[in-house]
Amino acid sequence: MGTKNTVLFNEHVKLNALMAPFAGWNMPIHYGSIIEEAKHTRSACTVFDICHMGEFYVTDDPAKPSLDAAITNPVAKMKNLTCRYGFLLNANGTVIDDLIAYRMADDRWMIVVNASNIDRDAGAISSKLSKEAAFENVSERTAKLDVQGPQSLAVMKRLVGDSIKKLKYFTFDTFDFLGGKYIISRTGYTGELGFEVYTDAAKAPELWNWFLKQPGVKPAGLGARDILRLEAGLPLYGDELTGETTPLDAGMEKFLDFEKDFTGREALLKQKKSGVARTLTGLLAEGRRQPRHLNKIVKDGREAGFVTSGVFSPHLNKAIAFAYVDRGMAIDGTELTVVLEKGETKAVVTTPPFIKNTSIKYREE
Amino acid sequence: MGVPAGYFFTREHEWVKIDGNRAKVGISDYAQHKLGDITFVDLPTAGKQVKQFEVLTGIESVKAASDIYAPVSGKVTAVNSALESAPEAVNKDPYNSGWMVELEITNTAETANLMDSAAYDAYVAGLE
The missing domain is CATH 3.30.1360.120 (Probable tRNA modification gtpase trme; domain 1)
Known part of the structure; x- marks a missing residue:
């Protein structure tokens, strides 16, 4: 293609x-x-x-939408004209995609998904909808x-x-x-x-x-x-969120509505009990050298995780990154070493967002 | 930006400008454009000896980390320390304030292994 x-x-x-x-x-x-x-x-x-991203429309039962079981967002509880972030998961709780649901009307939702996953998401969501529900992929237009x-x-x-x-x-x-x-x-x-x-x-x-x-x-x-x-501390599908990771690994439990049934729920409840082995965290590098995708993380000579993505932050004049690290090390202030393609850089575990007090806090008077 | 006269170039897009026994080294406008915003220049320590076409140092851009090869053999006598906090000079002014390293050289005949400005201009045109 x-x-x-x-x-x-x-x-x-x-x-x-x-x-x-x-x-x-x-x-x-x-x-x-x-x-x-x-x-x-x-x-x-x-x-x-951002025209590459995908959009679906779902028309469904307003009281008991079958869409509710397909994604983690609390679609039945959402007020009209609100958006909610959530996930489309595999049965084992790993991420197929992250998405935003828009409740257009009592019986109608728009789902916005990542470009690379449009076809897969359309299949995964529509296969879980009831016969009465209607699904339309409007991404192309x-x-x-x-x-x-x-x-x-x-x-x-x-x-x-x-x-x-x-x-x-x-x-x-x-x-x-x-x-x-x-x-x-x-x-x-x-x-x-x-x-x-x-x-x-x-x-x-x-x-x-x-x-x-x-x-x-x-x-x-x-x-x-x-x-x-x-x-801003926002994860990206393909880097932080993958078919190998769950929303719990990524520390994103607040986007799961365990009060309802959804694909992946059982597996995630189990993981919640046993705890995650590694968890997603932010890293603030000591200087400008950028940790990059899949760089290893070392602590006291032992491998302790890997980088999922990193950039140079022009607002901090330092490099920042997301990484999966051993649970015990995901504590703010922990010093780690990132093994770069050449050489290494020190980094400190830092809970994102890295940039605070932005205009996002704006409220109309 | 055209290729300025009086510079010699490697096929890896480093430039060298020779003044007596001193040679300033940087990367070409073509290279900075391909790399995108430069975020880090690893400045070597003074006294480091390097042979022609060996790795002299490294740079990082928003896109990738890359090696910088020595266009000529020599000993590092100075580095452009302004690049520590403002590596964007390599993007903005690659042939002047974006210089990286100064070498003391002994063998100016090595420029025979390099392209002059006109040859490099033609070389880059062939890559587009």
Whole structure:
């Protein structure tokens, strides 16, 4: 299967983006400088092409949705126009994907999933739905742009009007403008105040260019997105979350609703009793040298874990990473050694987020 | 950015600029562009001896860690310590303030194994 282009491919080419394959898609990595784009997001406003991600619609029984058993999110308890983060799991509790569920109406949900997993997720979810439920994969015709940064609210106000101000963190609504319909949620993957905008693929180029004409708004690629999500302490499917790890390994129990039945529940209850062997933690490196995917971690000459992902944080001027380490070592302040491709670096166990007091805490007066 | 005159280049995209028995070493604009934002330059200690095309030091970018090879043989006499806190100079100004290491050299004939600016320009054009 060839690499796919998003509907914004021509816009990226016009902007001289460095394009590279990611999750089967030809995606912009940066438009000049990953670090400058990460900094711009924390100081102003950035727009990301996230059209590669997948979207499903599920129509189901409002009182006892069969969707409830497919994913860990408490879909039956969610209020309308709210979003919840959760997981799609294997029976043994390991992660098929992480996702966000949007409750559109009493009987309707949108599920947003990772690009690399769209087909697998569609199969796993739809196979668990009742005959009465309807499942639709709208990924191909749905575009998604993320607008993130302290100035994102002001930008969105110019686009949508004052009604955007009513969106609280992890809520959404549908808006009409530029002759189209848009689902906008106050969510994101950067740790900043921000919005995710879903619309028909055909509307995406016009919307993208509208954003880029706004003062203070710049495009950013997946390179900056990776730095930002790591600084914010947000895991990535494929690095921190895999078919080898459970949400308990990742320290993400709060996204599991054990009061309901879901695939993987029994295995996770068992793991909860026995405890995890290794757990996901943050690492703050002593300097600029970057721990990278699968670098070994050593403590007192003994192997104690491995790095899942690492970046140079331009906001801390140090490298940061996520790693799975032996349970006893996942205590803030523990000093570990990361074995790099060449040489090594010291790092200190640090509970993420690495960057605090960002604009994400914004509340409308 | 064009390739400036008066520099010699390796096939691995290091440059050397020779002034008497001193040679400054860095990486080309093509290399910094390919590597992306440079986040760390491992500056060698003064006195280190290195032979032509041996590993001189290493650099890291947002994308990868890479070796830097010595374009000529010599002894490290100085390093660009400004890169410790601001390695982005390698991206912004690779041929001047982005220099990494100064070597004391004894054999200027080694430049015969390198490309001059015009040859490197053509070499890079062939890689695109």
